[in-house]
Amino acid sequence: MKQIPYFFLILPTAAGKTTLFLLGASLFPDQVTILVIPLISLKLDLHDKAKALGLQPTVWEPYMGYRELPPQSRMILVQIEHVVHPKFYEMAEHLTSLKRLSRVIWDECHLIPLSQSYRPIMRRAWHALAIRAPMVFASATLPSHLQRELIDMLQLPNRLCKTYRAGTTLKHMAYRVQSLPKSLRQPDYPGYLIQFIKQFESSYKPFGQRDRARVIIFCRSKALVDSLFEALGPYAARFHASLADDDKLTQLARFRGDTLLLVATSGIGAGYDFPDVDLVIHFMPGAYEMTNLCRNQGGLVDPLIV
Known part of the structure; x- marks a missing residue:
């Protein structure tokens, strides 16, 4: 002012x-x-x-x-x-x-x-x-x-x-870095991520009125997004810059609806406001691996994996 x-x-x-x-x-x-x-x-x-x-x-x-x-x-x-x-x-x-x-x-x-x-x-x-x-x-x-x-x-x-x-630490957020197994290969990525999410859900549920967590998985390449999306089938939505505008809107609407998993590149946009996200995974095979933002008794934890 x-x-x-x-x-x-x-x-x-x-x-x-x-x-x-x-x-x-x-x-x-x-x-x-x-x-x-x-x-x-x-x-x-x-x-x-x-x-x-x-x-x-x-x-x-x-x-x-x-x-x-x-x-x-x-x-x-x-x-x-x-x-x-x-x-x-x-x-x-x-x-x-x-x-x-x-x-x-x-x-x-x-x-x-x-x-x-x-x-x-x-x-x-x-x-x-x-x-x-x-x-x-x-x-x-x-x-x-x-x-x-x-x-x-x-x-x-x-x-x-x-x-x-202001400080950047929020009491309702937690961060974790997790190394990927050295033996993990690309065909095994979907199964590994599903197991990781299940472990998170068993530790932190319930998630409001839901038994399952709402999850975003960020990937460094569009190819990896597409690969995970195809493997996860109807359980996931996807977002990256090469999708047609109509498809982008459709995928975002799915994730805002009943679809609880979104696989995306950073093209989804810093600052985009998704309600009720429980876990964010930055899946980075071959680099810094994974961090997880969980929830505590105080409320939502905005998971971040770096």
Whole structure:
């Protein structure tokens, strides 16, 4: 609310970053918040949240100038690839001239330095800093060294940057690294993972009204996602960047419904909000192996396997 020029907001998972964005957009009906988003799936998730609150969000596309912007929209969601488009800057400048642009939020900003090697747009994102509005850089996973790299990439003046950094430890989460057996081969991966999940379920159930855990398995390659999905059959949904958009939505809907297992790459998106996930497995054969976020008596444990 103080309109700090460049504000870094580092809060742990489930600590309320999205709530703050939506609250800020809700307080001033005549103002607009621009939300810059690095992942398509996250854009869809945030759009649904803003729409449910009556913020009439607009997903901005490059064909849209300020004349195509719905006048009642209070939140504009922009994919990070589009921030260098001339029409985006034109639209933002128009809102600024009307004194309607409240702030620009860069969600999951840690992905800017982390993905610059394979997403060239990240090295050009600094062009959007020409917009004359306060900017908020939000993340749950932005360590100090990565923050310094981000500041350098975006050419931000240090004297105008302020930071609020909370601890990242949550009492209802637990983490574990587990080494995979050296004898484990790819045909055995599905059986190993099913057994791992069953052991978790026997230790931590019940899971609300369910006897089985809701599980996400992250893989480093689309090929591994497809292989596990085929082996697990109707019991799993999948998500990766090469799926058609309709198929992505279908798979996400399945996982939000009765399907309790999702196999995905990181294309699902940092920050995507799945309710009631009990276990997250980062399955990394040949690298760091597995960590498991469990549950304790205090409630849900958001499993993380690294």
